[in-house]
Each structure stands twice: as structure tokens, then as C-alpha cells.
Amino acid sequence: MIAQNPRTLADLKASAKATVLSLQGEPAVQQRLAEMGLTSGRQIRMVRVAPLGDPYQIEVLNYHLSLRRRECECVLLATDPA
């Protein structure tokens, strides 16, 4: 089954890994995310979601980063071959 909409980082389950496809949304936000290492082709891992459902904790470039759902939705993920 191939998902209809492109998956974003916000849909990633806790402890799942994925690859960044591209960024969307406001250019300024895209730029900030890219600078933190969220560039296309990058392996990332969803570590956990905060107890109240937001923000998210992810691992990128071997460090941990917290982003809100709104920013996670700007990160499009590649559909994994698996």
C-alpha cells in the first residue's frame, strides 16, 4: 500500500527511522530546519512524542532535537523501500 499523501515527520511513529525527502512550507522555516541538519537524504529517527502530544523529539546527525508538530509537518519523508 502506498500512502496517498506524502508522509511527513509528524506521522512518524516513536522509535521509527526515515529518510528526509524534502522540505515544504515557509522558506524561513525550511531554512532553519535545513541548517539544523534536516537536508534531503538525511537519516532521522523519531525518538518520542512529549506527554501532551507535542512537541516531538527526533535524532538527526547524532544529536537530539525537539520540534513542534507544525515544523515536523514541513519535513517530507521518503517512502522507505522496506
Next chain:
Amino acid sequence: MATTQATSESLPVIALLGNPNAGKTSAFNMLTGLRRQVANYPGVTVEKASGIIRHNTTKLEVLDLPGAYSLTARSPDEFVVTEILLGHRDDTKPLDAAVVVIDATNLERNLFLASQVLEAGLPTVIALNMTDIAERRGIQIDSDKLADKLGVPVIPIVASTGKGRVALIEAIEKAIGGDKPSPICDWPDAVNQSVEALSAEISKRNGAIGPVTPYELRRCLLDANGEMERKLLASHPDSRALAEFVSEQREKIKASGHSPANLEAEIRYASIADIVSGCLKRTPNTEPTRSERLDNLLTHRVLGTMIFVAVMTITFISVFSWAAPLMDGIEAMFGALAGWVHAALGEGLLATFLTDGVIGGVGSVLVFLPQIMILIALITLLEDCGYLARAAFLMDRVLRVFGLGGRGFVPLLSSFACAIPGVMATRTIECPRERLITILIAPLMACSARIPVYTIFVAAFIPQRMVLGFLPLQGLVFAGMYFFGIVAAAVAALVFRSVLEGRAPTPFILELPSYKKPSIKLILWRSLDRGKVFIQSAGTIILAMSMIIWALLYFPRPADLETKVRGDMQQAGITEPVKIENAVAGEYLRNSYMGRVGKAIEPAVKPLGWDWKIGMATLASFPAREVVVSTLGIIYNLGAGADEESTALRQKLQSATWPDGRKVYNIPVVLSIMVFFALCCQCGGTVAVIKRETNSWKWAAVAFSYMTILAYVGALVVYQVGIRVS
């Protein structure tokens, strides 16, 4: 200090840059030996810290620039780093070299900023920090190879212990006056063409802009909504045409298949991956790190929340229990000093000025210090071990409802002890709008200076009875005042959120650093540093306000007034000297300028249910709200020593009457006073610190006025509703 300033004119200047948490402050301290001068850069809220490096015959001036992940700037604050690097700030000498402090445990992301700095056209040295932690984690970095690939010296250091200091200083010395590094990445042709076109366009229309470097032009093109673009447009004669030209060029870059927003990161991270591949080795660890296991516990839905509440409660209680004896000690010390001066000089204007004006004023500045320094120490402790970021992670969702963010939690909590360190602690809030709202509402939290005010009125007027059989009414009212402050702050935050809507929100990007052992040195140093900043920025203002209020309460002093009071007392058969002294002091006070102002404003405070005495005591407590208790003490002939535990003062308040014999104080009046004190900005220190942290009198004035108006309206509503209900 004057000599340092004079000689530093000719010293070479270097600047330290680095990601937040890369150890820049530690590196600065390692290089300069802890001595630093802090000020604010004019026009922005960025702190300007500088110091001197001394080593053998070497002497250099070093600037500590604010931590940043990137040189991309979308606010004047973020732009400071770029402006200093490029030598464009009039208040800062052009740099002779840049030192980028990078965290060896996080090499790739740290190299992003470094790769930007390499293009700024300054001799650059890389200080590879945290090499000890990297080693422990099995991260091997070949610094020689890295230096080779980057084309600049890379010096491994351990900033916290001072390892590598000499090698770093020698490398900096050698770099000064040397070659500029070459960029590590190539830009696509489309970007280079656009840069050239933009350069031609600008020099064609010329105007006030001098030569603009390709680096700046690229920043202008790539940073959507950036400060560089704003600056170039502003200094150009036809800014609209230039803006159009810039967006045309962006379209061209887009047409060539690159997104201007991500292009820079894609290119830099690609070059970085290339560079790092040959010199970085990580022992791959498949099992979760210690830090991650701790996170499982500390950010757990149930346990994590419980631990969070416990940590915050312990922090908060510690502040109160540790600061209270120190504050009492300071007060006692100044009391003793005043007594000594009084004994040595006797009565008279000079003695009173020295004891009440100067010593009292200095005392009222210093009495804040224990709370400020203990709070800053505890916040630094939480921050340094990594927990503060988790607290922000846990609280973000809650605070967002009010237009705030997770990072606002600790400053707001601190404000329950004292708003001054609370406002100072907002520096960690990245989004300018969130930071401003947090600063503006922090003083509404029920700080410890409100406790004496609530205590005296609750104890004197709220009956000691139980509600529902087990809840003490006095305690409930007290707790209610705390809750009231929180609600007022929440409402104010919502209002500010909609008023300040125009300012673009910054995305919430919060690094969750690995947990680590906190550094005692850093904690002590930060707490001393903030204490110094408080005295510098708030000390003089509080002192000046205290002296003015003192003068208004003291003058005029016609001698016949005292004779008259003494005569009256004699007639009434009162002979105790203390009572007579207090009666004289009370009469002078009622007759003072402040007393007259109090009487003059009585029509304004009458709708609040207040008589002129309350009005005057409230006015006198604008520099520091807790002063109201001792002022009431003097007004009611009990002397200045009356405190919130004083039963005599309680009785005086309970029996105070209007001229027509009605009681002054009843429940609506008492509530109206407490509400006023809950909402009003009666704290010179807070106003001064808001001014310093926002670097503008405007926001200090906004905070002061909105709170004072809110206090008046709040007290008015409470009283008017109260008398109608009761």
C-alpha cells in the same frame, strides 16, 4: 579598568563564535581568566562581553559573541554576529581573527557555522572543544587531517579544564595578519551568476552602499526575509526596484532546480560530509545511550511529569529557604550599620539622610541579591546538566496556549520568588515575541516581596475560620492571591499575543543536549556575573528612587510641628519617650511632601475605598512594594520598625477610622489593596532589568504602565463590586 580600556584601543581584536552549548563561554573564560566586561550592544538585546588574553608578551582583546547555529539572520539580534564579523558595526573595531569553538561530540552540525565563518574573509582558527567527552564516547577525530581539509588550524581543547590553552593562543597569534581561509564549498553557477548580477545592479544604482562582498550578496539572496536583504534595501536609493530584482534572481535560482531556502544547507552539509568522512570515526553503538535511557524516565508521561513537579518544587523551596536567612542577615547588617551611624552622628538631617536615605537605599538594593544569585545558580544547574531543555520540552504544549513556549516556564516560575532573575533568565528564549511576552508578564507572578503585604492584611482582616470544616480561610485567601496573579498573567499574555501578532513567530527549535555532570565553576561564575549585572543596571536606579522617596517623606520639617506634638502629648499625659518619638515622626510624615501628595490624590484613590494614608503608603512603595508595611508603621505612629508580624500594626489598621468615624478597612477595601499590590509594578529593580534585557525604555515603560493601570482598574472593580455585594 581605565587603563585596560586605554590600551585595548591598539590591541588586536578576535571574536569567539560557536553553536549554543559548544563551550564558548568556557573557552572565553579559559582564554581570559574569568575577567570580562559586559554591556549591551546599542539597539539590540545582545550582550557585549569582552576580555583580554594575556600570555607571555601576547595581549589580545577577545569578544564573546552570542551562540548561534548559523549566520543566517532574521532579526537585528541575530544580525549582530554577522555585522561584527564583517566589521560593519561602528561600536566594534574590525576583527583581526575569528575563533570558532566547535563541539567535537557534534562535529557535523558545528561545522555548519564554521563553514559560514570561513567565508567571511577573516583569518580563522577552529577550537575543537569537548575532546575529553568525545574520547569517552569513542569518537575519534583526526584534527590534523581536519585542519588540512578546512585549510585553517584546528586546535583540540578542553575548555572546562584549560587543556590546549597555550596551543590555541599561539595558533590565534599566528593566524592574525595571515591569509584568509578559502571557502570549503562551491556554489552552483546559478547562484554565482545571480550574485554577479546583483552586484552589478547595486553598483549601477550605487547610492550610499559601499562595496558589497559576494558573501553579503549571497546572504541577501538566500535568506528569505533576512536582515541582510533588509539592510541592502534600506541603504539603496530605489529599494522597491532592488527588492524586485532580488526576487527575480531568486526565481532564477529556483528555475535552475535549487530551492534558495535549502540550497545553502544542502551544499554545506554535502561538503561537510565529505570533509568529515576522512577524519571522524565513531564506534557505532546500537544500544540506547545513557542519555536516552534517562530521557525515557525524565520525559515519561507519568513518572517524568511527577519528577518535573518534584524538581520544580524543590528548586523553588530551596530559593526561599536559603535566601530568607541571607536576606534577614543583610537587613540586620544594614540595620546595625544605620544604628551605628545614628549613634555616632546623633539626630539631624545628615544622620537621617545617611541612615534612612543612603544605607536604607543600598540595603534595599542588596537585599535582592541572595534570591537573584541563588535562583540564577539553580537555573544554571538545571540548564547545565541538560534538564532545563527537558522542562521546556514537557511544558511547551501548555504554555503555547498563551502564546508562550516551553522555554518560558522556568523564568515564569522563578518570578514567583523574584521577577528580576526571572526576566534575566528569558535570554534562553529564542523567539523574540515569546521572549517579550514572557518578560512583560513575569512581574505579575506573586513574588516574595508581596508576601509581607498579603500577610499583614490577611492576618488583620480575614477571619480565622475554616471553610467546609477543614480549609483555613486565611490560607485560602493567600493561595487565592497567588492564583489571581497567574490568571492575570495568562490573560495579559493572551492580550499581548494578539497585540504583538505582527511579529513573525520563530519556529520552535530546541536542542536536547546529552545529560552531563554540571560544572560548579560555571554555576558560581554565572551567578556572580548576573549579580554584578543586577547591581550595575538596577542598583543606581533603586538607590536613586529610594533617596527621592526618602526626601519626599522627610521634608519639610518645621520645628514648631515637633513642639506642638510634644505639647499635645504632655497634655494627654503620655510620657513614654518611644510613643512621643513615634508620634512626632508620624506627624512629620503626614505633613511631608509625600503626605501632601497623598492627601491631594485622595479623590483618585477614594473610589478604591482607600483613605489618603493608604494612597500615600502605596505611592511610597513604588521603588519596592514591601516598603508599604514600614510606611504604614510610621503613619500609624509605630515607627519604621513595624513589620508584617507586628500585632500593634494590625490593631492600628483594624481600628483606623475615617474622620466621620466609619472604619477605614473592611473586606472590600482590604481586597482592593491586595489586588492592587498583586497587579502593580512596584519594583524599581524589575523596571530597570526589563529595560536592560529589552535594551529599550519603551518596553520597561509598557510593563510599568500596563501593570499600574491594570492594578488601578482591578482594585476599583473589586472594591465597587465588593461594597455592593456585602
